[in-house]
Amino acid sequence: MSLQSITERLHAAEARAGRAPGSVTLIAVSKVQPPERVEAVLAAGQRIFGENRVQEAQGRWPDFQARYEGISLHLIGPLQSNKARAAMGMVDAIHSVDRVKLAETLARLADEIGRCPELFLQVNTGEEPQKAGVLPGEADALVARCRALSLPVAGLMCIPPADEDPAPHFRLLGEIAARNGLSGLSMGMSEDFETAVALGATHVRVGSAIFGTRVAPV
Template sequence: MSLHEITTRITKAAEEAGRDPSDVTLIAVSKMQPDDRVRAVLEEGHRVFGENRVQEAAGKWPGFREEFDGIDLHIIGPLQSNKVRQAMELADAIHSVDRPKIATTIARIADEIGSCPDLFIQVNTGEEPQKAGILPGDADAFVAQVRELGLPLKGLMCIPPVEETPSLHFALLAKIAERNGLAGLSMGMSGDFEQAVALGATHVRVGSAIFGARD
């Protein structure tokens, strides 16, 4: 599948849901992709990318930023406390704020460096013990805590359980966001981004459908 095909499908899904397609940002997830594939997507004019691991992002994106203007980099994977500073210096947005310790670390470093990326709280909508994210029942209190820290909270993120209907999880995330007055919804991946768009996604994270299977 091509980048053009994905953007066409996003446009169609948005229009069918009565939404403006420009309200949906496509994040091309470039984790574990070779540089030549990433460069090809950059050369097509796409500028919004997602990385899971801070270390990989640090090895890849400073070089691309010297070559290409206007890159918007999103960290979408779980964040360790010792990687927060590096993530904040690299990224324009972090989608995986998933516990109070990470939020307080971000706030402390933001005070030190005088800036902070846009933030999304990761909600573990499936309440899976092996998965990162705040539990749905704790989400409202955590949203309040992040706001009290003065951080630029833009929205929520989720990764539905693989064996469950994703739309149920997208609807739950949208409900939590709505009652907390949050506009951003980072949800939907290669296999389900159209369902996510129909349910209000503002950011969809698509990797293999753009780049092909990872090596």
């Protein structure tokens, strides 16, 4: 696969769903990818990237940002409270807010720093014990708490169980978002982003289909 082929598939999925061209944001997930692959995708014109770990992003992106204009970074992996300050200073969106403690930390830092990235609340739609995310039944309360803290909640995010049809999970996320008046839906990855677009995704997170198989860290 390549950036061009994924972009073409994304545009075709938008058209099939009756959605406007460019209405879905493509996040190129660059986690654990060699710098040369990331630079190739940058050179091809992509400017929105997703990283899982704050430390990896800190080591990778300052150099690229010095050489390429318009880069937007999205943190899509779990965020520890002790990494929140660093994340707030370098990313434009955080897709993994999943607990009140983290929300309160972000609100405090936003007051100190004077800015806050766009936030998506991660919902564990499959209720998998090993996976991050607020449980579906507790999502409304987390949305309410974030709003009480004046945090900029743009929407919700989910990662469906790997061995299940993703469509019911995408529908569930959409239902939770709708009843909370949220328009942002960060859902869909390399294997299922077209299904996600059909079910209302506003952001899709595509890694290996753009960059190739991830290179395991040494």
